[in-house]
Amino acid sequence: MLLKNTYNEFVKILSKPRSYLGVGALTLLIGIIIFAMKVDGKSIISFLTSSFEQTLTFNGHVLNGNLIAFIILQMLIVHVPLLVALVTGDLISGEAAMGTIRMLATKPISRTQIVLSKFIAGALYTLFLTFWLGILALGVSRMIFGTGDLIVLNSDGLVILQDADILWRYGAGFAVAYLSLLTVSSLSICLSAFAENSIGPIVATMAIIILFTIIGTLDVTVFDSVKPFLFTTHMAAWRSFFEDPVSFDNIRESIVILLAHNVVFVALSVFAFNRKDITS
Amino acid sequence: MNNEVIVSVEGLSKKFGTFEAVKDVSFTVNRGDVFGFLGPNGAGKSTTIRCLLSLIAPDQGKVSLFGKSFQTNRREILANVGSIIEKPDFYRYLSAEKNLEIFARISGAEVSKKEIQEMLDFVGLGDRGKHKVKGFSHGMKQRLGIAQTLLHKPDLIILDEPTTGLDPQGIVEVRNLILRLKNEQNKTIILSSHQLAEIELISNRMVIINQGRTLVEGRVDELLNAQELVVRFEVDRLAEATSLLSSAHATSEISIISEKEFDVTMEQHQIPIVNKLFVENGINVTAIEPKRKLEDYFLKTIQS
Numbered sequence: 001m002l003l004k005n006t007y008n009e010f011v012k013i014l015s016k017p018r019s020y021l022g023v024g025a026l027t028l029l030i031g032i033i034i035f036a037m038k039v040d041g042k043s044i045i046s047f048l049t050s051s052f053e054q055t056l057t058f059n060g061h062v063l064n065g066n067l068i069a070f071i072i073l074q075m076l077i078v079h080v081p082l083l084v085a086l087v088t089g090d091l092i093s094g095e096a097a098m099g100t101i102r103m104l105a106t107k108p109i110s111r112t113q114i115v116l117s118k119f120i121a122g123a124l125y126t127l128f129l130t131f132w133l134g135i136l137a138l139g140v141s142r143m144i145f146g147t148g149d150l151i152v153l154n155s156d157g158l159v160i161l162q163d164a165d166i167l168w169r170y171g172a173g174f175a176v177a178y179l180s181l182l183t184v185s186s187l188s189i190c191l192s193a194f195a196e197n198s199i200g201p202i203v204a205t206m207a208i209i210i211l212f213t214i215i216g217t218l219d220v221t222v223f224d225s226v227k228p229f230l231f232t233t234h235m236a237a238w239r240s241f242f243e244d245p246v247s248f249d250n251i252r253e254s255i256v257i258l259l260a261h262n263v264v265f266v267a268l269s270v271f272a273f274n275r276k277d278i279t280s
Numbered sequence: 281m282n283n284e285v286i287v288s289v290e291g292l293s294k295k296f297g298t299f300e301a302v303k304d305v306s307f308t309v310n311r312g313d314v315f316g317f318l319g320p321n322g323a324g325k326s327t328t329i330r331c332l333l334s335l336i337a338p339d340q341g342k343v344s345l346f347g348k349s350f351q352t353n354r355r356e357i358l359a360n361v362g363s364i365i366e367k368p369d370f371y372r373y374l375s376a377e378k379n380l381e382i383f384a385r386i387s388g389a390e391v392s393k394k395e396i397q398e399m400l401d402f403v404g405l406g407d408r409g410k411h412k413v414k415g416f417s418h419g420m421k422q423r424l425g426i427a428q429t430l431l432h433k434p435d436l437i438i439l440d441e442p443t444t445g446l447d448p449q450g451i452v453e454v455r456n457l458i459l460r461l462k463n464e465q466n467k468t469i470i471l472s473s474h475q476l477a478e479i480e481l482i483s484n485r486m487v488i489i490n491q492g493r494t495l496v497e498g499r500v501d502e503l504l505n506a507q508e509l510v511v512r513f514e515v516d517r518l519a520e521a522t523s524l525l526s527s528a529h530a531t532s533e534i535s536i537i538s539e540k541e542f543d544v545t546m547e548q549h550q551i552p553i554v555n556k557l558f559v560e561n562g563i564n565v566t567a568i569e570p571k572r573k574l575e576d577y578f579l580k581t582i583q584s
Contacts, residue, residue: 099369108359
């Protein structure tokens with residue numbers, strides 16, 4: 001019954017126009033970035049590298065597909081959660097608002113299975129969105145701009161990664177980025193289990209992400225003990241794969257924290273939905 | 281009709297905050313019953329029906345369907361129940377056919393595409409199967425709701441206001457459908473409706489609840505026959521007619537309604553006798569209307 005309802009959930013997601021909004025927005029944004037880099041990429045790169053030019057000389061193909069993909073990921077990883085929440089935040093509360101939750105809950109499927117099937121469908125949608133992001137950011141960029149060594153500027157300075165050493169980093173980076181987006185998906189479905197309207201959980205998800213991000217960036221000692229446990233602190237963990245050497249301990253910690261958040265959000269949703277009186 | 285109890289509700293109570301929606305409601309529904317579930321708005325009907333379907337957890341009391349409780353047999357019970365609660369809501373962005381497919385997939389029964397089409401034909405939506413539900417009228421959604429209810433061939437059907445929004449022809453069709461389900465397939469049907477005439481026509485048993493409490497429960501014919509019939513007469517000479525009636529039937533209770541109309545309580549077999557009496561005395565009778573028995577009974581019960 002879980003599989004059957006997961007299939008149902010996927011049919012519903014695929015039939016909703018808003019599901020394509022995220023895909024469309026992502027395509028448009030990446031298209032704009034690629035177009036901008038094609039037109040004016042060289043001057044942007046020379047501006048960024050100008051501060052190093054007194055000590056370093058950059059030879060070769062700096063403006064390549066690997067760099068464009070990194071820039072795209074940096075820019076969009078903040079916005080993709082909204083596109084995820086737009087669909088997943090509606091999964092339970094949207095049914096309550098439409099009244100179809102009544103029909104669902106009177107069928108011979110447990111409420112736990114109803115919630116789990118929505119989580120699975122949400123996870124699949126998020127996976128698709130991450131894949132799409134990967135195909136456009138990395139695949140299309142490499143097709144247009146070609147490949148080459150990747151120059152990454154981080155807090156410790158400049159990191160240059162060999163072309164042959166990059167693809168696995170992107171693979172692992174996208175996997176961790178997916179886990180971050182999955183946490184956003186789980187959070188919005190969890191909020192959706194408590195709400196009776198579509199918009200509330202979507203807005204609340206974004207509000208929580210913004211609030212946690214602000215707490216995470218504020219240099220105030222009172223928040224220091226909380227910061228390591230906020231999921232937003234670990235949403236940029238994918239970047240760690242583009243350090244040399246890679247800090248696997250930090251990545252492992254981020255994965256554990258993000259997974260723990262997912263487990264808590266799923267458990268909370270199942271608990272709340274099982275106890276909920278369906279009066280809509 | 282047999283006495284196998286299909287639905288048993290004992291001492292059901294439910295509070296929302298401090299508001300007691302249902303207080304100690306009890307009733308039973310037997311196999312093959314068309315069970316009328318009556319009460320004014322806010323009486324607790326919907327809350328009770330939602331408890332019957334495990335949408336709401338009761339605070340107190342016991343609900344069992346087919347002799348089983350929801351705590352241990354929820355899936356088994358719901359696989360054998362079809363329902364429309366308040367109004368049928370569907371996925372507006374999907375077609376009627378797709379909506380039925382979605383609900384059929386989790387109904388616990390194997391329902392083929394052919395059966396879905398047959399069901400759409402059955403409720404008169406055969407040519408609208410591919411159309412999105414967002415373009416459907418309320419009446420069409422009601423029909424689709426009935427199709428969804430019957431799709432997995434349940435033994436117990438719970439219909440909450442199934443004729444709301446239907447045109448007169450639609451109401452007759454739903455009535456006939458309910459009678460067919462009862463007579464041909466021996467389905468058990470719980471029918472909540474404000475259409476008292478419909479309930480009177482098709483229900484064999486009923487319960488009336490008000491302010492969350494059970495007022496009466498029993499066989500419709502027995503409950504209605506326990507009260508006298510009220511008949512409205514329209515005559516050309518009202519004073520003479522009422523005087524004649526008073527002298528002929530000293531115990532009759534007469535209420536003047538207008539210059540030409542009056543109500544009188546009597547037994548059904550007395551109607552032609554009274555009519556003949558008026559005609560023999562030169563009083564022209566322009567209308568005789570037995571007032572709806574259930575409506576009268578319902579109002580009396582609620583008011584008492």
